[in-house]
Amino acid sequence: MSKQPVRLGMLGAQHGHAAGKLRWLRDLDEIDLAGVYEPCADARAAKESEPNSAGLPYVDDIDRLLEDPSVLGILIGGAERQNPSYARRALQAGKHLLMEKACGWTHAHADELTGLAESSGLLFQMGYNNRLTPHFRRVLDMVDEGEFGDIYRVRSHMCSFYHPSADTYLGRDRYFNGGIFYNLGSHALDMAMAVLGTPAKVHSFLRCDRFIESGYIDNATVVLEHPNAIATLEASHLETEQVRPRSFEVYGSEAQAIVSPWASIGDRAPAVAIHRGGPGAGADGWKVYGTGREAPFRDDVEHFVACIRGECQPRFSYAHDRAVHHTLMDICGETDVAEEVA
Incomplete structure (x- = not known):
């Protein structure tokens, strides 16, 4: 039926x-x-x-x-x-x-x-x-099952290509701080915190290396310090091509995973390479998993519908989304710009 x-x-x-x-x-x-x-x-x-x-x-x-x-x-x-x-x-x-x-x-x-x-x-x-796409779901499922063992490092590289329209966010139209990290690095922050939880300390390196006159943050590295792990998140608005270099990596005592690229580019489809078996597995421990399909934005819409129907529970909690946003504000800083009221 x-x-x-x-x-x-x-x-x-x-x-x-x-x-x-x-x-x-x-x-x-x-x-x-x-x-x-x-x-x-x-x-x-x-x-x-x-x-x-x-x-x-x-x-x-x-x-x-x-x-x-x-x-x-x-x-x-x-x-x-x-x-x-x-x-x-x-x-x-x-x-x-x-x-x-x-x-x-x-x-x-x-x-x-x-x-x-x-x-x-x-x-x-x-x-x-990105949080519900097949390659990231596979990584998060491994986290939930404890397959990584003790996770000690997460690394993300998620950048954008240079174009002058980044200045759109400046002057009277600027409502947020943090430039490219607020706008793009927040995706990586969401995934890193899904793996490691809320960091104990945040170290932000927010630089303006090309948009000098405007002051737009175009080159950022953020380090999240956890009791037994470190996450490094890179975001810039300066690359010549933005899709192929994107990667998300998780390193643990029993396994590691590298998501790259996040989306199709040229002859490469989104995939995750996973190494299992610990140090003894050597090069034979690697296996690459494709996504099966690539349909941007479909996964979170379908998950939303399934949750409304009661067919599943939300993958991400209220507490997670609160913590991600609070950490983003700790990194970028708040502004007092008024909302546009609906």
């Missing part, structure tokens, strides 16, 4: 990940898309020009989604200064939430939003879209 589709809506469509999410809201049989609220006509027109987000049912009144009891969950995908306000309204309306990263630009944003969801018994899922 086929299952009834889950009715969802989306607030905002200006986030960089929005088109990827909208594709699956529109195309997956298990979803009934009630509508997308995006008040900016230019943003709607831009989405209509993209194959992944064309043909969407837009609504002019946000309350058509928030006051509809048949809408069980809301995805938040607006411009990031709008998203805390969108998320707050959706949670206050009793909707499960899948929120695009980041959770905001203050410590208080994470406490308020995760606390509101938790106290109301609502799902709160952050849109760090």
